[in-house]
Amino acid sequence: MALTARDRLIDAAFELFDERGYDQTTVDEIAARAGAGRTTFFRLFRAKEDVIFPPHEALLEAAAARLSTATAETAGVALTEATAIVLEYYLTEGRRARIRYRLTNAVPALRDREVASMRQYQRLFREFALRWLPDTPAARLHAELLGNAAVTAHNHVLRRWLRGETEAVRAEFADAMAEVLRLHAAGLGPAPAPSTPSPDAASVLVLRTRKDLDRLLPQLERLLE
Template identity: 40%
Template sequence: MPSAPPDTDDPIDFRVHVVAESIRLFAEQGYESTTVEQIAAAAGISRRTFFRQFGAKEDVIFADHESLLELVAAHLSDGPEADPYESVCTAAELVFLHFRDSRMMAVRRLRIVQGVPALRDRELVTTYRYQRLFEDHLRARLPEESPAQLIGYAAAITSAHNYLLRAMIRGDENATLEHLRDELRQLRRTFTRREVDAGADAVSVITHPAGMSPEEIGHRVVEQLRAQRRDRGQ
């Protein structure tokens, strides 16, 4: 049954509504069998509005990310006095909160994406766009720091976030916002520490096989940090 779009000027609410309707149809009818006309009708918008706002069927399933990316960019640009390392962490939390609050839609999307190779590729590209925002922010605000260090920090934050985000979507009760904050805080301490206390273990460089997913890399990062904390009796 067609549903009316939300009566709001919030672009995120509008996009989430259309994304949710498209995902519902993909789940019920199959991705290949669902047409743009059906999505537009189900979302209560015209075909012309659909193409103007979303472009194509393969774009709509990730359309809420476009508004999220804008939200993250705006968050990172707020207040030049803010700690750039902390701003990246709180930006990652914004993304986690969005998907926590729309978890069932995220569950359906994950199932659909896993079955369509082209959508899996698009998901990887979308994930990297968040990481690139973090990298650009850090390099602009901290020009005196090593670019490799800043890029490594952005990658670690993104990977840890994605690992816990996937765990939350899959129903892991331990994958909470508080857990995410704890892991991001530890990453921040690791990357921003200028001196290693006497007797403390050096920070290890984590290597991984080519082709390993961001979620698997994030899992390795989290496990390594936990091991270091246990060894130091924290």
């Protein structure tokens, strides 16, 4: 099966933006290289900028679906994993994520769009946090802070990876989210301090191979003594 027009347009856009830069590329040129018409481009993408951004609608839906299964006890894990869905998408993008990162740093319009799209996730997470909180002004502030903190942790770790500062993205993200949840522990759900970690907590470990475990075990035993 041949690539869809949508895929061809995305390919063409990344190629051209990478070669000449964003402002130096017109929508006509993208459409031409993709063998499509201008009209088709704007039917498939609301604006020129949209062609290089992740499918945030789909990611938002996936994240919302993950959140919908949470209980008060697993809220922290759910938030972590919902955020991880977005992170995983970026990780699968490889080369494109790097091109986009360079472009968003260079072109103000793209950076603005990127920043603005984060707002959607913040809202989703805020509404999620509000489920477990009383309807008070203080709680609404807490919910907003937590939602923004989750997105901040995500972006922070993602940017480190995009800059080549780390390979252990998933581990760092788990660390960052754990820290976020610890900071906001007072405001969300039952405090994680008590000695019964939920069974889902294992998913936060981000150990991928047996070697990871061997490496971490000595540290763990020392810390837990």
